[in-house]
Amino acid sequence: MRQRHFLHLYLFVNWHSHRESLKIKKKINNLYYFVFPGNILPKIPINVRASAYKMYIENNFSVFEIEVLTNEEINNFEFHAVNDPFKSIKAQEVIKKDNKFIVKFSRKELENLSENYGLHVISNIYHDHIVEISKVTNEKTNVI
Numbered sequence: 318m319r320q321r322h323f324l325h326l327y328l329f330v331n332w333h334s335h336r337e338s339l340k341i342k343k344k345i346n347n348l349y350y351f352v353f354p355g356n357i358l359p360k361i362p363i364n365v366r367a368s369a370y371k372m373y374i375e376n377n378f379s380v381f382e383i384e385v386l387t388n389e390e391i392n393n394f395e396f397h398a399v400n401d402p403f404k405s406i407k408a409q410e411v412i413k414k415d416n417k418f419i420v421k422f423s424r425k426e427l428e429n430l431s432e433n434y435g436l437h438v439i440s441n442i443y444h445d446h447i448v449e450i451s452k453v454t455n456e457k458t459n460v461i
Contacts, residue, residue, distance in 0.1 A: 349386040367438045368449040378421040390441035394420045399433045
């Protein structure tokens with residue numbers, strides 16, 4: 318293998334070994350892509366990438382602010398169990414602006430959730446994607 322091809326292979330493997338949150342995400346012609354710095358490697362389309370960045374209580378609702386990068390339309394957000402995906406708690410209200418969503422769930426319904434429930438985004442072609450909630454803060458913002 319020539320040295321240049323080896324370098325591209327090395328960069329490709331190295332880039333794919335990083336967590337998605339560390340990668341550069343870019344919107345090009347209304348589609349979202351992971352891009353490699355310097356355009357050495359081809360861009361990779363993102364199907365759905367969702368991460369919650371705020372969570373707070375508002376009246377009788379648990380509110381999540383979620384950023385969604387997708388090339389698909391979003392149908393809804395829901396909590397469902399890993400071992401029983403048909404038992405779900407659907408969002409009461411969803412407000413959208415660009416790629417950011419404010420999603421409200423009934424606080425009473427979420428009070429008794431067990432640890433095997435996860436927050437999911439459902440696309441228009443019924444793809445089910447987990448929403449990353451590892452870096453959530455508890456302060457309200459004025460996104461929308």
